[in-house]
Amino acid sequence: MKPPLIFYLCLKYNNILFLVLFLGGVLGFCKSMCWWTWW
Secondary structure (H helix, E strand, O other): OOOOHHHHHHHHHHHHHHHHHHHHHHHHHHHHHHHHHHO
16 A cells, blocks of 8 residues: 555655754754854
């Protein structure tokens, strides 16, 4: 049986959201480290 299309879209959207949040956290951490280093 194929999973429902909505379930697939929800899973895909959640993965993209997780990646965006993860990258945002990494960038924020790097910016804070650079800020402390420069100032």
